[in-house]
Amino acid sequence: MAYDVIVVGARCAGSPTAMLLARQGYRVLVVDRSTFPSDTVSTHLIHPPGVAALRRWGLLDRLVATGCPPIDTYVLDFGPFALVGAPGTEESPVAYAPRRTVLDKLLVDAAAEAGAEVREGFVVDELLTDGDRVTGIRGHALGGGEPVTEHARVVVGADGLRSVVAGSVRLDQYHEKPKLLCGYYTYWSGLPMDGRFETYVRPDRGLAAWPTNDDLTLVVAGWPYAEFEANKTDIEGNYLKAIATAPEFAARVDAATRAERFAGMAVPNFFRKPYGPGWALVGDAGYNKDFITAMGIQDAFRDAELCVTALDDSFSGRRPYDVAMSGYQAARDGQVLPMYEFTCELATLEPPPPDLVQLLSAINGNQPAMDEFARMNAGVLSPADFFAPEHIDQMMTTNLPRA
Template sequence: MFDVIVVGARVAGSPTAMLLARQGHRVLVVDRARFPSDVISTHLLHVPAVAILRRWGLLERVLASGTPPYEYFRMDFGEFAIHAPAPAVDGVQHPRCVRRTVLDKILVDAAAEASAEVREGFTVDGLVVEDGAVVGIHGRDRTGAQVVERARIVVGADGLRSTVAREVGAEPYGATPSLTATYYAYYRGVAAGGGEIYSRGDRAVVVFPTNDELACVFVSCPTKDFAEFRTDVEGQYAAAIDRVPELAARVRAGERVERMRATADLPNFFRTSHGPGWALVGDAGYHKDPCLAAGIMDAFMCAETLAVAIHSGLSGERDMDESLAGYVAHRDAWFTPYLDLTTRLAAMEPPRPEQVALLAAIAADPAESTRYIGALQGSTPIGEYLSPGNIGRIMARAGQ
C-alpha cells in the first residue's frame, strides 16, 4: 500500500514523486516509457524553471549536460525586434534548452534517489475504484504481468491524453481548440547565442540552441494550413525559414542531424483536476499551445504546488479535498492570464495597430524589453504587465 501513486514520470510526474518522497511519503511512480527516452517538446527552461531546479538541488546535473546559457531572446517582427536578456530570478540569469533525453532522466533518477519506487515500462490500463473513490491502479509491468497497486491518492501526470483523466471523467473548461501545428528538426552549425523567435504573419520560425551544440529549429503554421503543409513538408518548412534570409543561410550551411518531427493536435484547456482519491498535474490538467514555450516551467510550478497540497492532506494538516481544491484554485488563478495570452498569440492573426505600437515601443527600450521578456517567462505576472496603467507608462516613455 502506497501513500501516493504517480502515473507518468516526466517533467510533472517525477518532480511530484520526488518532492513527496522527500517528505517521507511512500511513493510509486510508473511510466510506460523507459529512460532516457525522447518526447515531443519545445525543451525550453525559462529562468524561473532553472531557479526551481536549483532549489531542488538538480541544477548542477543539468548544467553538466552541456546545455548552453541563453544570453538573450530575440523576438523579431520583421520591421523591428525585441532583443534583450531575460531578467534574473533568485540569482539565476540564463534560460536553458535541455534535450528531454537528458532532463527527464535527471528527474526520474532524482525521484528514485528520494526513495520513490520507479517502475519503467509499466502500462496503466485503468484505475481501481471503491465506493466512488480512486484507490489504486491496475496495469502491466515490463514483462506483461498483470499488476494491481493501491494508494491513498493517485496522481495523473500522464500528459495531454491522460489515462487517469479519461478514467475519472475529468472535464475540460476554458477550452480553445488547437490553433497551430509545428514541425521541427535538430541542426548542427545553426545555433547563435540565444533564443530566436521570428514572427512572419502566418508562419513563426523559432531557433532554440540545445545540448550537443545543436539547435532545434521550429516552424509553426495555423491549424487551417496543416493539411496543405503536410503535402510538402520539406518545401513548406524551407519556405517559412526563407522568410528570414539570414537564418535561412545559416540553416542551409548547417547539418540536419535528426528526422523531422511534428505536432498538430494541441488544444488549450484546464481540466477538472481533483476528486476522491485522485489529482491531475502537468499537461494532464492544464495544456496550451507551445508558443510561449512554458510547458516545462508550468509543470514544475504545478508539481510543487500539488506536492504541498497532497502532503497537507496526507499529514492531516488539512482535509485532502480542501487541500486539493486549493491547489486547483491557485493553478487556475495564476495560469488563466497565460492561457488567454497563448490563445491570442497562437491564433496568428494580424496584430492591431495599437499592439504593433506597443511592441515597437518595447523594442526601442532595452530595459523595457527585458521586463517584457520577464512577463512572458512568468517572473512578472502577465496581467500586471499588460494592465492599462503599465501600457500607458510604456507608451508615455516612448512619447506616444
C-alpha cells in the same frame, strides 16, 4: 495501503511530484510506460522560472554539467523591428533547453534518489475504485506480463495530454479551445546561437530557434492548424518556406546541416479540474495549451510543487483534502490564465492587433521595457501585469528621450 501516492507518468510533471513527496517521507510509486533515457515530442525550452525550480530542488548543477548552453538573451523579431531583452531575474537569469533524453532522465533519477520506487516500462490500463474513490491502478509490464494491481491513498495522473487517469474519472474540462497551430522541428549543427533564443513572427508563420545539448540548435516552424492537411505531405518543404520568411535567419540555416528527423504535432487547449476523490492531475494531464510560448515544462514543475503542498497538507491533517486540492486548482488557474489567453492568441498566428504593434514599436530601443517584454515571454511577468495600463504608462515614460 502499500503506497501513499502512485504517480502515473515520470517525465516533467511526474518525477518532480514523486521526488518532492518522497523527500517528505511519503511512500511513492512512480510508473511510466517509457524507459529512460528516452525522447518525447517537445522543443524543451525551459524559461528562467522553470530553471529556478530546478535550482530549488538542487538539480540545476546536474543540468549544467550536461553541457547544455545557457540562454541569456531573447530576440523577438516582428519583421520591421526586433525587441531584444534579458528573460530572467537576478536569481534566475537564464533559460536552458536540455534534450528530453537528458532532462527527463535527470528527473527520474532524482525521484529514485529521493526514495520513490520507480517502475519503468509499466503501462497503467485502468484505475481501481471502491465505488466512491480511486484506490489504485491496474497495469502490466510493457511487452506482456500478468496484470498487476497496486493501491494508494491518492493516484496522481502525470500521464500527459491523453491521460488514462483523466480519462477514467468524471471531471470538468473548461476554457477549451481547438487546435490552433501545428509546429515541426528538427536539430541543426553549425548554427551558432551565442546564448540567444530567437523568434520570428510573420503573417501566418512563426519560427524560433535555440541551442541545446551536443552543439545542436533546435529550429521550429509553425503554421495555422487550418493548413495542417494541405501541408502535411511536404513537411520539409513547408518548414523551409516558413524559414524563408526571415531571410537573414534562413541564410544561417542554409549554411548549417540538418542532424535529425522532423518531429511535430498540434495540441488542443484545455483546463481540467485537477482532483477528485483519491485522484489528482499534474502537468499536461490537467492543463494543456499550445506550445508556442513554451510554458509546459515550467507549468509542470509548478503543478508538482503546488500539488505536493496540497497533498502534504491533507495527509498531515492541516487542511481537509477538498480544501487543500481546491486551493491547488485555484492557485494553478490564477497563475496561468493570463498566459493561457496570450498563448492561444499568439497561436492563431494572426497579425498582432494595431495597438499591440504600436506599443511594441514604442518600446523598441528602450532596454528596460524590452527586458520586461522578454520577461513576459519567459513567464516571469504575467501578461496581465505587462499589459496593465499603469505598466504601459510606466514603460512609455521611461521611453521618453533622456534630458
